[in-house]
Amino acid sequence: MRRFSFLLWPVLTGIxxxxxxxxxxxxxxAPKVTTVEIxxxxxxxxxxxxxxxxxxxxxxxxxxxxxxxxxxxIYTRTLVQQKAPLRDDPFYRNFLDRQNVPQRQRIESSLGSxxxxxxxxxxxxxxxxxxxxxxxxxxxxxxxxxxxxxxxNDPETDLAVLKIDLADLPSVTLTxxxxxxxxxxxxxxGNPFGVGQTVTMGIISATGRNSLGLNxxxxxxxxxxxINPGNSGGALVDAHGNLIGINTVIYTKSGGSQGIGFAIPxxxxxxxxxxxxQYGRVIRGWLGIEVQQLTPQLAESFGLKDTRGLIIAGIxxxxxxxxxxxxPGDIMVAINNEPIxxxxxxxxxxxxYKPGEEISIDVWRNGERLTLxxxxxxxxxxxx
Numbered sequence: 001m002r003r004f005s006f007l008l009w010p011v012l013t014g015i016x017x018x019x020x021x022x023x024x025x026x027x028x029x030a031p032k033v034t035t036v037e038i039x040x041x042x043x044x045x046x047x048x049x050x051x052x053x054x055x056x057x058x059x060x061x062x063x064x065x066x067x068x069x070x071x072x073x074i075y076t077r078t079l080v081q082q083k084a085p086l087r088d089d090p091f092y093r094n095f096l097d098r099q100n101v102p103q104r105q106r107i108e109s110s111l112g113s114x115x116x117x118x119x120x121x122x123x124x125x126x127x128x129x130x131x132x133x134x135x136x137x138x139x140x141x142x143x144x145x146x147x148x149x150x151x152x153n154d155p156e157t158d159l160a161v162l163k164i165d166l167a168d169l170p171s172v173t174l175t176x177x178x179x180x181x182x183x184x185x186x187x188x189x190g191n192p193f194g195v196g197q198t199v200t201m202g203i204i205s206a207t208g209r210n211s212l213g214l215n216x217x218x219x220x221x222x223x224x225x226x227i228n229p230g231n232s233g234g235a236l237v238d239a240h241g242n243l244i245g246i247n248t249v250i251y252t253k254s255g256g257s258q259g260i261g262f263a264i265p266x267x268x269x270x271x272x273x274x275x276x277x278q279y280g281r282v283i284r285g286w287l288g289i290e291v292q293q294l295t296p297q298l299a300e301s302f303g304l305k306d307t308r309g310l311i312i313a314g315i316x317x318x319x320x321x322x323x324x325x326x327x328p329g330d331i332m333v334a335i336n337n338e339p340i341x342x343x344x345x346x347x348x349x350x351x352x353y354k355p356g357e358e359i360s361i362d363v364w365r366n367g368e369r370l371t372l373x374x375x376x377x378x379x380x381x382x383x384x
Contacts, residue, residue: 114138335359
Protein backbone atom coordinates (compact mmCIF):
# COMPACT_ATOMS: atom_id res chain seq x y z
CA MET A 1 0.00 0.00 0.00
CA ARG A 2 2.77 2.34 0.85
CA ARG A 3 4.27 2.01 -2.63
CA PHE A 4 0.98 3.32 -4.19
CA SER A 5 0.19 5.91 -1.53
CA PHE A 6 2.37 8.50 -3.21
CA LEU A 7 0.12 8.21 -6.37
CA LEU A 8 -3.12 8.87 -4.48
CA TRP A 9 -2.82 12.65 -4.13
CA PRO A 10 -1.93 13.34 -7.84
CA VAL A 11 -4.94 11.20 -8.95
CA LEU A 12 -7.32 12.96 -6.57
CA THR A 13 -5.97 16.33 -7.70
CA GLY A 14 -6.55 15.39 -11.38
CA ILE A 15 -10.12 14.24 -10.73
CA UNK A 16 -10.87 17.44 -8.82
CA UNK A 17 -9.45 19.57 -11.67
CA UNK A 18 -11.55 17.66 -14.23
CA UNK A 19 -14.73 18.23 -12.17
CA UNK A 20 -13.96 21.94 -11.95
CA UNK A 21 -13.33 22.19 -15.75
CA UNK A 22 -16.56 20.34 -16.56
CA UNK A 23 -18.47 22.62 -14.21
CA UNK A 24 -17.21 25.91 -15.59
CA UNK A 25 -16.10 25.04 -19.18
CA UNK A 26 -18.46 22.32 -20.48
CA UNK A 27 -17.76 23.15 -24.19
CA UNK A 28 -14.17 21.91 -23.86
CA UNK A 29 -15.35 18.29 -23.81
CA ALA A 30 -18.41 18.58 -26.06
CA PRO A 31 -18.32 16.73 -29.39
CA LYS A 32 -17.69 18.93 -32.46
CA VAL A 33 -20.94 19.81 -34.35
CA THR A 34 -20.69 19.14 -38.09
CA THR A 35 -24.31 19.93 -39.14
CA VAL A 36 -25.44 23.38 -40.43
CA GLU A 37 -28.79 24.82 -39.35
CA ILE A 38 -30.80 26.12 -42.34
CA UNK A 39 -34.21 27.72 -41.92
CA UNK A 40 -36.58 26.90 -44.77
CA UNK A 41 -40.13 27.94 -45.59
CA UNK A 42 -42.77 26.35 -47.79
CA UNK A 43 -43.58 29.77 -49.30
CA UNK A 44 -46.70 30.35 -47.23
CA UNK A 45 -45.10 31.44 -43.97
CA UNK A 46 -45.74 34.99 -42.82
CA UNK A 47 -42.68 37.14 -42.26
CA UNK A 48 -42.36 38.24 -38.66
CA UNK A 49 -41.45 41.84 -37.88
CA UNK A 50 -38.03 42.62 -36.48
CA UNK A 51 -38.41 44.95 -33.51
CA UNK A 52 -41.87 45.81 -34.89
CA UNK A 53 -40.36 47.81 -37.78
CA UNK A 54 -41.16 45.54 -40.74
CA UNK A 55 -44.19 46.61 -42.73
CA UNK A 56 -43.51 45.72 -46.38
CA UNK A 57 -45.32 42.99 -48.29
CA UNK A 58 -43.53 40.20 -50.12
CA UNK A 59 -45.53 40.84 -53.32
CA UNK A 60 -47.31 43.75 -55.00
CA UNK A 61 -49.38 41.47 -57.23
CA UNK A 62 -52.63 42.56 -55.58
CA UNK A 63 -51.88 46.22 -56.26
CA UNK A 64 -51.01 45.46 -59.88
CA UNK A 65 -54.17 43.40 -60.35
CA UNK A 66 -56.22 46.34 -59.07
CA UNK A 67 -54.63 49.03 -61.27
CA UNK A 68 -53.30 47.30 -64.40
CA UNK A 69 -56.66 46.67 -66.16
CA UNK A 70 -57.25 50.45 -66.25
CA UNK A 71 -53.88 51.20 -67.91
CA UNK A 72 -54.14 51.30 -71.70
CA UNK A 73 -51.80 51.45 -74.66
CA ILE A 74 -52.22 54.43 -76.99
CA TYR A 75 -51.26 54.33 -80.67
CA THR A 76 -51.40 57.50 -82.76
CA ARG A 77 -51.06 58.18 -86.47
CA THR A 78 -50.18 61.52 -87.99
CA LEU A 79 -50.34 62.30 -91.70
CA VAL A 80 -47.28 64.34 -92.70
CA GLN A 81 -46.84 66.17 -96.01
CA GLN A 82 -43.50 65.43 -97.62
CA LYS A 83 -42.03 68.18 -99.75
CA ALA A 84 -40.30 67.27 -102.98
CA PRO A 85 -36.56 67.98 -102.72
CA LEU A 86 -36.71 70.60 -105.51
CA ARG A 87 -39.68 72.59 -104.19
CA ASP A 88 -37.39 74.97 -102.32
CA ASP A 89 -35.95 76.13 -105.66
CA PRO A 90 -38.22 78.84 -107.18
CA PHE A 91 -37.71 77.65 -110.79
CA TYR A 92 -38.50 74.00 -110.11
CA ARG A 93 -41.33 74.95 -107.73
CA ASN A 94 -43.11 76.83 -110.55
CA PHE A 95 -42.57 73.89 -112.88
CA LEU A 96 -43.89 71.36 -110.35
CA ASP A 97 -46.90 73.56 -109.61
CA ARG A 98 -47.73 73.91 -113.32
CA GLN A 99 -47.51 70.16 -113.78
CA ASN A 100 -49.73 69.63 -110.71
CA VAL A 101 -47.21 67.26 -109.20
CA PRO A 102 -48.83 66.10 -105.93
CA GLN A 103 -46.96 66.31 -102.67
CA ARG A 104 -46.19 62.95 -101.15
CA GLN A 105 -47.59 61.98 -97.80
CA ARG A 106 -46.30 59.68 -95.12
CA ILE A 107 -47.76 58.38 -91.88
CA GLU A 108 -45.90 58.84 -88.62
CA SER A 109 -46.80 56.49 -85.78
CA SER A 110 -46.07 56.84 -82.10
CA LEU A 111 -47.06 55.07 -78.94
CA GLY A 112 -47.67 55.86 -75.32
CA SER A 113 -49.88 54.93 -72.39
CA UNK A 114 -53.00 56.20 -70.68
CA UNK A 115 -55.16 55.58 -67.62
CA UNK A 116 -58.93 55.09 -67.55
CA UNK A 117 -60.15 57.42 -64.81
CA UNK A 118 -63.88 56.69 -65.02
CA UNK A 119 -66.16 53.86 -66.21
CA UNK A 120 -67.64 56.37 -68.69
CA UNK A 121 -64.48 55.98 -70.75
CA UNK A 122 -62.48 59.11 -69.89
CA UNK A 123 -58.74 58.51 -70.20
CA UNK A 124 -55.90 60.70 -68.92
CA UNK A 125 -52.63 60.78 -70.82
CA UNK A 126 -49.86 63.22 -71.70
CA UNK A 127 -50.50 65.95 -74.23
CA UNK A 128 -47.22 65.16 -75.98
CA UNK A 129 -48.44 61.58 -76.58
CA UNK A 130 -51.38 62.69 -78.74
CA UNK A 131 -50.32 66.17 -79.93
CA UNK A 132 -51.04 66.63 -83.65
CA UNK A 133 -52.41 63.10 -84.08
CA UNK A 134 -54.95 62.46 -86.86
CA UNK A 135 -56.15 59.23 -85.28
CA UNK A 136 -55.84 57.73 -81.81
CA UNK A 137 -56.33 54.04 -81.04
CA UNK A 138 -56.65 52.78 -77.47
CA UNK A 139 -55.85 49.14 -76.65
CA UNK A 140 -57.06 47.66 -73.36
CA UNK A 141 -55.34 44.99 -71.32
CA UNK A 142 -58.26 42.62 -72.01
CA UNK A 143 -57.55 42.78 -75.75
CA UNK A 144 -60.27 45.22 -76.80
CA UNK A 145 -59.46 48.23 -78.99
CA UNK A 146 -61.35 51.44 -79.74
CA UNK A 147 -60.89 54.70 -81.59
CA UNK A 148 -60.58 57.59 -79.13
CA UNK A 149 -61.78 61.15 -79.41
CA UNK A 150 -59.88 64.07 -77.90
CA UNK A 151 -61.98 65.75 -75.18
CA UNK A 152 -59.39 68.43 -74.49
CA ASN A 153 -55.73 69.08 -73.86
CA ASP A 154 -53.66 71.35 -71.62
CA PRO A 155 -50.11 71.94 -72.92
CA GLU A 156 -49.23 73.93 -69.80
CA THR A 157 -49.40 70.79 -67.64
CA ASP A 158 -48.81 68.34 -70.52
CA LEU A 159 -52.13 66.60 -69.85
CA ALA A 160 -54.87 65.49 -72.22
CA VAL A 161 -58.22 63.71 -71.81
CA LEU A 162 -59.51 61.14 -74.29
CA LYS A 163 -62.89 59.39 -74.53
CA ILE A 164 -63.71 55.87 -75.71
CA ASP A 165 -67.12 54.19 -75.95
CA LEU A 166 -66.92 50.63 -74.68
CA ALA A 167 -68.99 48.73 -72.12
CA ASP A 168 -67.80 47.44 -68.75
CA LEU A 169 -64.66 49.54 -68.63
CA PRO A 170 -62.29 49.16 -65.68
CA SER A 171 -61.15 52.34 -63.96
CA VAL A 172 -58.47 53.25 -61.46
CA THR A 173 -59.04 54.70 -57.99
CA LEU A 174 -57.33 58.03 -57.30
CA THR A 175 -55.76 58.87 -53.97
CA UNK A 176 -54.80 62.21 -52.44
CA UNK A 177 -51.33 63.02 -53.79
CA UNK A 178 -50.84 65.74 -51.16
CA UNK A 179 -50.34 63.04 -48.51
CA UNK A 180 -47.44 61.34 -50.30
CA UNK A 181 -44.12 61.02 -48.49
CA UNK A 182 -40.58 60.47 -49.67
CA UNK A 183 -39.89 56.75 -49.32
CA UNK A 184 -43.41 55.56 -50.21
CA UNK A 185 -43.44 52.58 -52.58
CA UNK A 186 -44.44 53.33 -56.18
CA UNK A 187 -45.34 51.10 -59.12
CA UNK A 188 -45.09 52.43 -62.68
CA UNK A 189 -47.38 50.73 -65.20
CA GLY A 190 -47.18 51.43 -68.92
CA ASN A 191 -46.07 50.27 -72.36
CA PRO A 192 -42.32 51.00 -72.62
CA PHE A 193 -40.84 50.67 -76.11
CA GLY A 194 -44.10 49.05 -77.24
CA VAL A 195 -43.19 45.69 -75.70
CA GLY A 196 -46.53 45.46 -73.88
CA GLN A 197 -47.80 46.33 -70.44
CA THR A 198 -44.93 46.40 -67.95
CA VAL A 199 -44.67 47.08 -64.22
CA THR A 200 -41.62 48.53 -62.48
CA MET A 201 -41.17 49.32 -58.80
CA GLY A 202 -39.42 52.05 -56.85
CA ILE A 203 -40.03 54.69 -54.22
CA ILE A 204 -40.94 58.36 -54.18
CA SER A 205 -37.63 60.19 -54.37
CA ALA A 206 -39.05 63.71 -53.96
CA THR A 207 -42.29 65.66 -54.19
CA GLY A 208 -43.07 69.14 -55.45
CA ARG A 209 -40.33 69.17 -58.08
CA ASN A 210 -40.54 72.31 -60.22
CA SER A 211 -38.39 74.75 -62.18
CA LEU A 212 -37.38 71.93 -64.52
CA GLY A 213 -38.34 73.91 -67.61
CA LEU A 214 -40.68 71.17 -68.85
CA ASN A 215 -44.12 72.70 -68.35
CA UNK A 216 -45.58 76.07 -67.41
CA UNK A 217 -47.10 74.56 -64.26
CA UNK A 218 -44.86 72.00 -62.57
CA UNK A 219 -45.47 70.07 -59.36
CA UNK A 220 -43.86 66.74 -60.17
CA UNK A 221 -43.55 63.57 -58.14
CA UNK A 222 -40.02 62.21 -58.60
CA UNK A 223 -39.59 58.45 -58.52
CA UNK A 224 -36.84 55.93 -59.21
CA UNK A 225 -39.29 53.38 -60.62
CA UNK A 226 -38.00 52.70 -64.14
CA ILE A 227 -39.82 54.87 -66.71
CA ASN A 228 -38.89 54.53 -70.36
CA PRO A 229 -40.14 55.85 -73.74
CA GLY A 230 -43.71 54.58 -74.16
CA ASN A 231 -44.42 54.87 -70.43
CA SER A 232 -45.59 58.46 -70.93
CA GLY A 233 -49.20 58.83 -69.84
CA GLY A 234 -49.14 55.60 -67.83
CA ALA A 235 -50.02 55.12 -64.18
CA LEU A 236 -47.91 55.68 -61.10
CA VAL A 237 -49.70 53.84 -58.29
CA ASP A 238 -49.11 53.19 -54.61
CA ALA A 239 -48.68 49.81 -52.90
CA HIS A 240 -52.48 49.43 -52.79
CA GLY A 241 -53.05 50.05 -56.50
CA ASN A 242 -54.37 53.61 -56.12
CA LEU A 243 -53.34 56.21 -58.70
CA ILE A 244 -50.93 58.82 -57.36
CA GLY A 245 -49.69 60.26 -60.66
CA ILE A 246 -49.42 60.18 -64.44
CA ASN A 247 -45.93 59.22 -65.64
CA THR A 248 -44.64 62.00 -67.84
CA VAL A 249 -40.92 62.29 -68.41
CA ILE A 250 -37.54 60.88 -67.51
CA TYR A 251 -34.21 62.55 -66.93
CA THR A 252 -31.71 60.71 -69.06
CA LYS A 253 -28.51 61.15 -71.03
CA SER A 254 -28.70 57.78 -72.76
CA GLY A 255 -32.37 57.66 -73.74
CA GLY A 256 -33.12 54.96 -71.15
CA SER A 257 -34.15 55.05 -67.52
CA GLN A 258 -31.56 56.31 -65.06
CA GLY A 259 -33.69 56.24 -61.95
CA ILE A 260 -35.03 59.79 -62.24
CA GLY A 261 -38.60 59.89 -63.49
CA PHE A 262 -41.33 62.48 -63.04
CA ALA A 263 -45.10 62.10 -62.72
CA ILE A 264 -47.94 64.62 -62.59
CA PRO A 265 -49.74 64.27 -59.22
CA UNK A 266 -53.23 62.78 -59.15
CA UNK A 267 -54.75 65.91 -57.57
CA UNK A 268 -53.57 68.10 -60.44
CA UNK A 269 -54.63 65.45 -62.96
CA UNK A 270 -58.14 65.35 -61.47
CA UNK A 271 -58.52 69.13 -61.55
CA UNK A 272 -57.34 69.39 -65.17
CA UNK A 273 -59.56 66.48 -66.25
CA UNK A 274 -62.68 67.98 -64.64
CA UNK A 275 -62.07 71.38 -66.29
CA UNK A 276 -61.43 69.85 -69.71
CA UNK A 277 -64.60 67.75 -69.51
CA GLN A 278 -66.78 70.59 -68.20
CA TYR A 279 -65.37 73.60 -70.05
CA GLY A 280 -63.17 72.19 -72.80
CA ARG A 281 -60.25 74.11 -71.30
CA VAL A 282 -58.55 74.58 -67.93
CA ILE A 283 -59.75 77.63 -65.99
CA ARG A 284 -56.87 79.42 -64.26
CA GLY A 285 -56.62 82.70 -62.41
CA TRP A 286 -54.37 85.48 -63.75
CA LEU A 287 -52.94 88.71 -62.37
CA GLY A 288 -51.19 89.99 -65.47
CA ILE A 289 -47.72 90.40 -64.01
CA GLU A 290 -44.17 89.32 -64.71
CA VAL A 291 -42.11 88.61 -61.62
CA GLN A 292 -38.51 88.01 -60.60
CA GLN A 293 -37.36 86.10 -57.52
CA LEU A 294 -35.98 88.32 -54.76
CA THR A 295 -32.33 87.46 -54.11
CA PRO A 296 -30.27 88.37 -51.00
CA GLN A 297 -28.42 91.02 -53.01
CA LEU A 298 -31.65 92.57 -54.28
CA ALA A 299 -33.23 92.39 -50.82
CA GLU A 300 -30.25 94.27 -49.38
CA SER A 301 -30.52 96.94 -52.08
CA PHE A 302 -34.19 97.46 -51.17
CA GLY A 303 -33.37 97.55 -47.46
CA LEU A 304 -35.20 94.29 -46.70
CA LYS A 305 -33.99 91.60 -44.33
CA ASP A 306 -36.30 88.87 -45.65
CA THR A 307 -35.62 87.40 -49.09
CA ARG A 308 -39.09 85.86 -49.41
CA GLY A 309 -40.70 88.01 -52.06
CA LEU A 310 -41.16 88.65 -55.77
CA ILE A 311 -40.14 91.79 -57.65
CA ILE A 312 -42.78 92.98 -60.12
CA ALA A 313 -40.74 93.22 -63.32
CA GLY A 314 -43.62 93.94 -65.68
CA ILE A 315 -47.36 94.57 -65.72
CA UNK A 316 -49.85 93.96 -68.53
CA UNK A 317 -51.75 97.15 -69.33
CA UNK A 318 -55.38 97.03 -68.17
CA UNK A 319 -54.76 93.65 -66.52
CA UNK A 320 -55.97 92.90 -62.98
CA UNK A 321 -52.72 94.02 -61.30
CA UNK A 322 -52.58 97.23 -63.35
CA UNK A 323 -56.19 98.10 -62.53
CA UNK A 324 -55.53 97.45 -58.81
CA UNK A 325 -52.66 99.97 -58.75
CA UNK A 326 -49.70 97.62 -58.75
CA UNK A 327 -46.52 99.15 -60.20
CA PRO A 328 -43.26 97.81 -61.67
CA GLY A 329 -40.66 97.68 -58.90
CA ASP A 330 -43.17 96.71 -56.21
CA ILE A 331 -42.11 93.74 -54.11
CA MET A 332 -44.91 91.25 -53.59
CA VAL A 333 -44.56 89.66 -50.15
CA ALA A 334 -47.93 87.99 -49.44
CA ILE A 335 -51.02 86.66 -51.20
CA ASN A 336 -54.19 86.57 -49.10
CA ASN A 337 -52.00 86.94 -45.99
CA GLU A 338 -49.89 83.91 -46.99
CA PRO A 339 -46.17 84.83 -47.18
CA ILE A 340 -44.48 84.34 -50.54
CA UNK A 341 -42.36 81.18 -50.67
CA UNK A 342 -41.03 81.22 -54.22
CA UNK A 343 -42.01 82.26 -57.71
CA UNK A 344 -43.34 78.90 -58.84
CA UNK A 345 -45.48 78.28 -55.76
CA UNK A 346 -46.97 81.80 -55.96
CA UNK A 347 -47.90 81.52 -59.63
CA UNK A 348 -49.50 78.12 -58.98
CA UNK A 349 -51.42 79.62 -56.05
CA UNK A 350 -52.77 82.45 -58.22
CA UNK A 351 -53.74 79.99 -60.96
CA UNK A 352 -55.99 78.11 -58.53
CA TYR A 353 -58.22 81.14 -57.92
CA LYS A 354 -61.35 81.34 -60.04
CA PRO A 355 -62.07 84.33 -62.31
CA GLY A 356 -64.07 86.96 -60.44
CA GLU A 357 -62.52 86.22 -57.04
CA GLU A 358 -60.95 89.13 -55.18
CA ILE A 359 -57.67 88.56 -53.34
CA SER A 360 -55.36 90.76 -51.30
CA ILE A 361 -51.76 91.35 -52.37
CA ASP A 362 -49.23 92.81 -49.92
CA VAL A 363 -46.37 94.76 -51.51
CA TRP A 364 -43.41 96.85 -50.38
CA ARG A 365 -43.13 100.20 -52.16
CA ASN A 366 -40.61 102.86 -51.20
CA GLY A 367 -40.14 101.33 -47.75
CA GLU A 368 -43.89 101.15 -47.06
CA ARG A 369 -46.07 98.04 -46.92
CA LEU A 370 -49.31 98.35 -48.90
CA THR A 371 -52.28 96.01 -49.27
CA LEU A 372 -53.98 96.00 -52.68
CA UNK A 373 -57.22 94.26 -53.64
CA UNK A 374 -57.05 92.52 -57.01
CA UNK A 375 -59.90 90.96 -58.96
CA UNK A 376 -58.75 87.78 -60.69
CA UNK A 377 -59.56 87.13 -64.36
CA UNK A 378 -59.07 84.01 -66.48
CA UNK A 379 -55.58 83.42 -67.74
CA UNK A 380 -55.28 83.69 -71.55
CA UNK A 381 -54.99 80.22 -73.03
CA UNK A 382 -51.67 79.10 -74.50
CA UNK A 383 -52.09 77.37 -77.80
CA UNK A 384 -50.57 73.93 -78.20
